[in-house]
Amino acid sequence: MLTESEAWKLLDTVPDPEVPAVSVVELGIIRELRCRDDGITVVVTPTYSGCPATEVIGLAIRDTLAAAGAGRVELETRLDPPWTSDWIGEAAREKLRAYGIVPPTGRAAVGGAQPIRFVKQALSCPRCGSRDTERLSEFGSTACKATYRCKSCLEPFEYFKPI
Amino acid sequence: MVADMTQATPPSLEHVEYVLRLGDNALILGQRLSEWCGRAPVLEEDLALANMALDLIGQSRLLLTHAGRLEGKGRDEDQMAFLRVERDYRNLTMVEVPNEDFGRTTVRNFLFSAFQVLLWEKLVASSDSELAAIAAKSLKEARYHLNHSAEWVIRLGDGTEVSHARTQAALDYLWPYSAELFAANPTDDAVSAAAIGPAWGELEAAWEAMVLPVLSEATLVVPARTPFKTFGKFGRHSEHMGHLLATMQYMQRTYPGATW
Numbered sequence: 288m289l290t291e292s293e294a295w296k297l298l299d300t301v302p303d304p305e306v307p308a309v310s311v312v313e314l315g316i317i318r319e320l321r322c323r324d325d326g327i328t329v330v331v332t333p334t335y336s337g338c339p340a341t342e343v344i345g346l347a348i349r350d351t352l353a354a355a356g357a358g359r360v361e362l363e364t365r366l367d368p369p370w371t372s373d374w375i376g377e378a379a380r381e382k383l384r385a386y387g388i389v390p391p392t393g394r395a396a397v398g399g400a401q402p403i404r405f406v407k408q409a410l411s412c413p414r415c416g417s418r419d420t421e422r423l424s425e426f427g428s429t430a431c432k433a434t435y436r437c438k439s440c441l442e443p444f445e446y447f448k449p450i
Numbered sequence: 451m452v453a454d455m456t457q458a459t460p461p462s463l464e465h466v467e468y469v470l471r472l473g474d475n476a477l478i479l480g481q482r483l484s485e486w487c488g489r490a491p492v493l494e495e496d497l498a499l500a501n502m503a504l505d506l507i508g509q510s511r512l513l514l515t516h517a518g519r520l521e522g523k524g525r526d527e528d529q530m531a532f533l534r535v536e537r538d539y540r541n542l543t544m545v546e547v548p549n550e551d552f553g554r555t556t557v558r559n560f561l562f563s564a565f566q567v568l569l570w571e572k573l574v575a576s577s578d579s580e581l582a583a584i585a586a587k588s589l590k591e592a593r594y595h596l597n598h599s600a601e602w603v604i605r606l607g608d609g610t611e612v613s614h615a616r617t618q619a620a621l622d623y624l625w626p627y628s629a630e631l632f633a634a635n636p637t638d639d640a641v642s643a644a645a646i647g648p649a650w651g652e653l654e655a656a657w658e659a660m661v662l663p664v665l666s667e668a669t670l671v672v673p674a675r676t677p678f679k680t681f682g683k684f685g686r687h688s689e690h691m692g693h694l695l696a697t698m699q700y701m702q703r704t705y706p707g708a709t710w
């Protein structure tokens with residue numbers, strides 16, 4: 288059987304399938320580990336309700352822990368509190384940027400109505416650093432990212448949305 | 451059936467009905483939005499519509515699973531989604547009418563997501579803790595849907611002559627369907643009394659305060675209310691619902707219980 292800290296270390300090697308630059312631990316979706324006599328229970332929270340990566344992540348968690356001799360691996364889904372991009376740590380944010388995805392800026396909005404306007408957010412291009420960028424769409428290749436374009440180097444890039 | 455020790459009395463029929471409504475709205479609009487996959491006017495919007503469809507279908511899975519548990523007849527999310535008959539669906543008629551064009555799809559997403567945001571904000575405090583958890587999660591997603599669709603309503607309405615005309619036609623078509631959102635009914639009364647969720651009629655003023663300024667900025671004219679009424683949330687659907695279900699249910703009807 289594995290100890291809890293061994294299991295955390297192992298899970299920190301499981302990449303997010305959509306954003307492989309960060310691990311599922313760094314993303315903040317592993318909420319709790321409970322060691323049992325015959326195995327381990329992993330409590331996971333989904334990023335977005337419809338995130339298609341959720342099932343793949345579950346399989347990867349099982350495979351990784353089972354291969355390391357964790358015994359019977361059980362997955363438990365926890366919705367409350369809901370996942371927030373605020374749980375992505377500083378080191379992971381830098382990994383995202385190096386990977387070409389601008390990490391979420393500031394804190395996720397809590398409560399209150401959002402202004403319904405063309406929200407212009409000056410993001411720095413992760414490639415050339417220019418602040419002359421524009422948003423193309425609030426959504427990108429996955430729900431968690433928005434699509435931007437750099438007007439200096441003309442490259443598109445993605446922004447991990449605060450939520 | 452497993453006894454639930456945390457609940458002294460079984461969930462009321464109205465409670466099940468209310469959760470079913472939420473789940474069916476998300477499911478049916480998710481199905482409609484997924485029809486855009488590969489067909490949207492530009493790539494960015496193709497991705498956005500598919501992502502919003504995924505959010506909605508994800509929400510509907512949580513809600514239909516919850517409704518099935520409350521109902522206590524052993525039905526899972528798939529049975530709820532794919533093996534009910536038309537009259538058992540509790541979604542608003544507004545979400546089942548065809549997409550028509552990008553204008554109508556956008557205006558519907560806007561009117562509906564504004565309502566969703568207000569509703570989820572209230573449901574976060576539901577006496578049903580599972581529903582409250584689903585609401586807290588869905589609220590974050592609905593806010594993005596609202597921002598996105600509001601921006602497009604303004605861009606299209608205050609755009610070219612053609613985009614304005616099509617968006618106005620979409621609003622003229624959809625506005626009468628929005629009356630159904632707020633229609634009073636005994637389900638809402640019971641659910642509201644049990645602090646499970648608000649009667650939807652309570653949200654009307656806040657909804658208008660949210661949508662009217664955007665429609666006005668989009669230079670669109672809001673039609674007057676008429677006696678036109680729809681009853682999708684009571685299970686009486688439009689002629690479009692059967693066609694939608696035929697497509698959506700085909701696989702499970704042909705191979706009941708199929709998994710992959």
Ligand SMILES: [Zn+2]
Pocket residue numbers: 412413414415416417437438439440441442
């Ligand atoms: Zn650049």
